[in-house]
Amino acid sequence: MNLMIVESPSKAKTIEKYLGSGWRVIASVGHVRDLVPENGSVDTEHDFQMRWQIMPGKEKQIKLITDELKRADNVYLASDPDREGEAIAWHLLDILSSKKLLANKHVYRVAFHEITKKAVQNAIENPREIDKNLVDAYLVRRALDYLIGFGISPLLWHRNLGKSAGRVQSVAVKLVVDREREIEAFKPVEYWSVDAMCDKDGVTFKSALAKFNGKKVDKMTIENKQMVDDILSKIGTPTINAKVINIERKKTYRHSAAPFTTSTLQQEAARKLYFSSKRTMSTAQKLYEAGLITYMRTDATNLSADAVNEIREYVSKTYGERFLPRTPNVYVTKSKNAQEAHEAIRPTHFDNDTKQLSGDEEKLYNLIWKRTIACQMTLAEFDSVTADIETENKVAVFHAVGTTRIFDGFMRVYIEDTDDNSDEAETKLPAMNIGDNINIVELLHEQHFTQPPARYTEASLVKKLEELGIGRPSTYATIMSTIVDREYVEQDKQHRFHPTSGGWVISSYLDKYFNELVDVNFTAKTEDTLDDVSNGNMDKLAALNDFWGPTKNMIDGARDVKTTDIIDQINTFMHDHLFNNAESDKCPLCGGKLGIKLSRFGAFVGCENYPKCNYTQRLSDKETPTKTEVSENKKPQPTNIDLGDGISFKIGKFGPYVTDGKKNVSAKKYTAETMTLDIARELLSGVVKKAEPEKLGKNPTTNAEIYYYPTGRYGAYISSNRVNVSVSEKPDLETAIDLINNKKPSAKKFFRRRK
Ligand SMILES: [Zn+2]
16 A cells, blocks of 8 residues: 655645555645754753654644554655655655554655646656755754744743844844834935826826926925925916927837745735735635645745746637747746755646636635736737827926727736735827927926835735845745734734834834844845755754854843843833834933833833822824733633543533542633642642632743742742742742743653643
């Protein structure tokens, strides 16, 4: 029997359909193994050795795989064709061979970019080894992210600066904060426009003032109303005779956009369908796994020869020869890292375009379909006419522009949207020749102000990251959702990103103490290094050493910084954001200086004369501190928790209780969060002498509450998410977080597993 292992159950289902008898296709359900989430899992002293563990909840999947493996002669590792997919295949191979389950079995790595019968069979006929370079690139990536997370996060918790600082998302937050600072520092500049409504043989059209008194008029030339009045009086009113003094005609062309990459798909789905990056990617994944589109994580824009032929056939059949270019349109992939991806995102079949789809999948599939068809169609053609119209007194020249689409070309099928609707609408001009008389029937003037740069949307931020060389097709969606989930940014009704106070605080801090880390060039260089490793141009250890040196220096340097210095830095960085003018940083109660204060509940503004003066104000009225509370209350409480030693905490008809299988004892005072094995034992034994557990605050890594229990069986202890640590006295929150997060796997757990 042949066993194929893929990531997802729906992909398994699609492939099993193609392969028939003699094959079993099962899913690993994503990654199965990850670094042990505690300090020291990447050993920087010993060549960055990494300690792995089966991810919680994945034991079942491993068991399923090992059971099936016993009956198999050949094993095909067919996870997705990119860095993460290669890593999954490597982890599986490592787990299975360390269990000594692969003796007398052939193991193959197969990869395909589309899940069609042909592609799958072709891959099986051409298996390969696991790509060590790609795996190395994954290992470097994982180690970097781990080292930064575990290096910086404790520094942040310790001083209430934030929840975590990731390698790439910190740069994304910085971009959002930097844009906000640009907007706040922006000084609008006044300017005016003067237009003429012209009439030629009863057809009216608009033209813009281009020259006045022999001088060129640009966008910013007319600075105020006085200048407008001067211009208008010199041109004369009401009806003015004018003449066409110059005409230029030319034909212009527009070509279709390249087929979709991950980045452009996310951008267009955001503009046209208002999808978030995450929604786009999960929808695309479903289409891919159903065999309808090619792999959705790619930065390539090229198409296979087969696909091009099918598209051309479809175009000529459906739209006619005029819409078919003589030779196929070719799109060159810009990415240097061709190994990660081979083709653009496109439909797998072009024989019919009415797939049985609905909802998001239908919308996204149609978008991909149209874009792909359009990319192999002819240019759109426009007639463009510009006319210079001079007033009879020769004081002013107006400029009129007309554009007419004369052949649709690809625009018959698809037009790409832009972020900043600068697209000139089609405007028609009447037929004109040099010397023709024109009547100016009205002069229009309008006041304008220059606009600050626009806040980023998901689409424009993904575009920016791609331009800067930060992030990769596999990470854009995660970056977007992480910065929102960590509450560093929030989105308004137009889906534009605003930094939260948390985003401001962390950016102020990282900007000074981890400047290199949030530097866009440094991050782009790191991503290039990862590409180099995956292309075999750089050694894994060299890459890690290159990176770890400066990062370790930054972490060490930041550890000893005084909190007052950090507060000063944040106050300086945020001053203009907090206080529009110097007056507003005075305390309204005592006249003292106001500034940033950090608390475990977030940053706020307080008075320098605290505790004598207790004036405080919120950072901004946009803040919605109750958001997390709300979402947590909605979370359903687990109703059956295994506490270990055969004892469980359950929620029954009459409320919470504990049971050892024989005896049930009511535990009404407790919740799933506060119950521990210790308490359950005492309740069951009938001796209740406990003081109530006391809330200490949240553990930012798990988002679980930490409780202090003054009277445990072995003395006082703290507990969070079923991790207990003995303490001699009640710790403060920071200490408690450190203790919980650095707890090594306990002997008790080990004992339990053996049972
Ligand atoms: Zn005060």
